Amino acid sequence: MTLWYVVRRVAFFFFVVWLAASVIFVIVHLAPGDPISYQVGRMAAQGQGVQNGAAVIAQYKKQFGLDHSLFHQYIAYMTQLAQFNLGYSITDFPTKTTTLVGQALPWTIGLLLTTIVISFVIGSLLGGLMAWRTTPRILRSLLPGFMAFAAIPYYIVALGLLYLFAYRTQLLPPNGSRGVLDTSTGLAAAPDILRHSILPALSIIIAVVGFWMLGTRSTMISVLGSDYLLLAEAKGLSETRIFLRYAMRTALVPQITVLAVWIGGVLSGAILVETVFAYPGLGQLLVTSINGRDYPVIEAVGLAIVVSTAGALLVLDLVFPLLDPRVRYERHS
Numbered sequence: 001m002t003l004w005y006v007v008r009r010v011a012f013f014f015f016v017v018w019l020a021a022s023v024i025f026v027i028v029h030l031a032p033g034d035p036i037s038y039q040v041g042r043m044a045a046q047g048q049g050v051q052n053g054a055a056v057i058a059q060y061k062k063q064f065g066l067d068h069s070l071f072h073q074y075i076a077y078m079t080q081l082a083q084f085n086l087g088y089s090i091t092d093f094p095t096k097t098t099t100l101v102g103q104a105l106p107w108t109i110g111l112l113l114t115t116i117v118i119s120f121v122i123g124s125l126l127g128g129l130m131a132w133r134t135t136p137r138i139l140r141s142l143l144p145g146f147m148a149f150a151a152i153p154y155y156i157v158a159l160g161l162l163y164l165f166a167y168r169t170q171l172l173p174p175n176g177s178r179g180v181l182d183t184s185t186g187l188a189a190a191p192d193i194l195r196h197s198i199l200p201a202l203s204i205i206i207a208v209v210g211f212w213m214l215g216t217r218s219t220m221i222s223v224l225g226s227d228y229l230l231l232a233e234a235k236g237l238s239e240t241r242i243f244l245r246y247a248m249r250t251a252l253v254p255q256i257t258v259l260a261v262w263i264g265g266v267l268s269g270a271i272l273v274e275t276v277f278a279y280p281g282l283g284q285l286l287v288t289s290i291n292g293r294d295y296p297v298i299e300a301v302g303l304a305i306v307v308s309t310a311g312a313l314l315v316l317d318l319v320f321p322l323l324d325p326r327v328r329y330e331r332h333s
Helices: 003-030 035-045 053-063 070-082 097-131 142-150 154-168 186-223 227-234 239-276 282-291 295-323
Strands: none
Touching (some): 003 070, 097 186, 097 239, 097 282, 097 295, 186 239, 239 295, 282 295
């Protein structure tokens, strides 16, 4: 892997981020309605008196730069973005957008890291066993069941778990991240947070694990009969060692590539799951900001999703030659 390739991939990463930020900006600002007028109208509908409404709307439009043309707003937005300044929230002014995203991001990262690791490990291991020659037939019969769950959207699985474990049996809390009366902090709060996270995490794991099973099963089938497996058998190595050290190690290389691409899909699905369970992550923040027409927050959440997905692909592309020595990136004249 040459320095030129690294520079080119990093430059492409920033190009993707710029393009996505531009598309998000245009979509948000071309949506019908005016966020300032909407906020003032909502306050009036709730019985909160707003004196000199027209003057207030004009002042806040000037504050957020909404009194300029779309082109000037875009230039101002990109200038702020280059300075890592995402502006202020319209709904929660004068709270900065980065503050709201910073409060929601750890919840989403914690949920996604847990579910991605668990579903990838379980799904890949079961998928490898599905294709392995000595796997009992009863274990092979599990694949259709998991694939059925993989075809069901995240939020449908979430609603089913919510009905079964929260409303029907009342074994787990239905929403939120903490109990209403729980005031504990630090490690003392961990059990309650974990208990509230079980259903959101489980809904993603159930919906994703079948995908990893099918992918690993397909790659494992192509690995069976390889010369290095026959050599390992001739050396008298145990079946478990051949499966884990030789077969699974090779079968997982394509799956790691898919893992980076799949992060974006899991993140978008987590938005719906967080909405169903009122989980205080980026998904819940995005829905709240859309309902309040909070342009800066919508743009910041969308940008965070794009950066995380594009960043994962960039990291994978740079470290992939270390995972698979057969891959080499060279500059061709």
